[in-house]
Amino acid sequence: MMKTLVVFLSLTILSFGGAHAATMSFKNNCPYTVWPGTLTSDQKPQLSTTGFELASQASFSLDTPVPWNGRFWARTGCSTDASGKFVCATADCASGQVTCNGAGAIPPATLAEFNIPAGGGQDFYDVSLVDGFNLPMSVTPQPQGGTGDCKTATCPANVNAVCPSELQKKGSDGSVVACLSACAQFGDPKYCCTPPQETKEKCPPTNYSQIFHDKCPDAYSYAYDDNQGLFTCSGGPNYLMTFCPS
Numbered sequence: 001m002m003k004t005l006v007v008f009l010s011l012t013i014l015s016f017g018g019a020h021a022a023t024m025s026f027k028n029n030c031p032y033t034v035w036p037g038t039l040t041s042d043q044k045p046q047l048s049t050t051g052f053e054l055a056s057q058a059s060f061s062l063d064t065p066v067p068w069n070g071r072f073w074a075r076t077g078c079s080t081d082a083s084g085k086f087v088c089a090t091a092d093c094a095s096g097q098v099t100c101n102g103a104g105a106i107p108p109a110t111l112a113e114f115n116i117p118a119g120g121g122q123d124f125y126d127v128s129l130v131d132g133f134n135l136p137m138s139v140t141p142q143p144q145g146g147t148g149d150c151k152t153a154t155c156p157a158n159v160n161a162v163c164p165s166e167l168q169k170k171g172s173d174g175s176v177v178a179c180l181s182a183c184a185q186f187g188d189p190k191y192c193c194t195p196p197q198e199t200k201e202k203c204p205p206t207n208y209s210q211i212f213h214d215k216c217p218d219a220y221s222y223a224y225d226d227n228q229g230l231f232t233c234s235g236g237p238n239y240l241m242t243f244c245p246s
């Protein structure tokens, strides 16, 4: 009798947990290999993988628990150096391994950010260039389960091609591999929206954030991007992250 009850309760908990997972799929449309990284926020346990290789045209998927706060990005130009350390030209997490193990991307990095509440409430997600840009990326809610706006958050353009020289991050061959945010490069409150310009009213767009915004109007170009880059979807959708979406 007791055993039956225990089994019943575990099954109930398991199916409840299962119904509240979000499946995150990744597709690499870039003509080169990327190495996505995953980071769970709030000191919560990390996902089943914190970093993996994704060849051109390859796909991968993993589940997040719900609620979940965290981010995804993709490293480029990675290789194992002479000392056996895994290093990347952009968005490295400095773990020395393909997995990031709780470390985040070193800017500049295009980020996909998620805030998924418990119980199928309203998800918030965005593509952020607040920490700079390294490759084009989109986040698309998948049809099953999603209700409400559920639009694609995206930075489909190659911002590296229009990156002003003072923000360029160059690779070993001299090509522009990423574009720093003006905040990261200059540390000025007017670019970082830090005191004395810490409010939205006191931190309007700048000539630099405008470059990101013009290329990618459906992404966050700086900290107070008038919520243009913030998207919502309700009802527990799954999501597709595409690298080089167009």
Ligand SMILES: *[C@@H]1O[C@H](CO)[C@@H](O)[C@H](O)[C@H]1NC(C)=O
Pocket (backbone or CB within 6 Å): 164, 207, 208
């Ligand atoms: C942006 O404005 C600053 C002055 O506020 C100027 O020094 C800089 O050259 C400008 N950069 C671009 C890319 O327009």
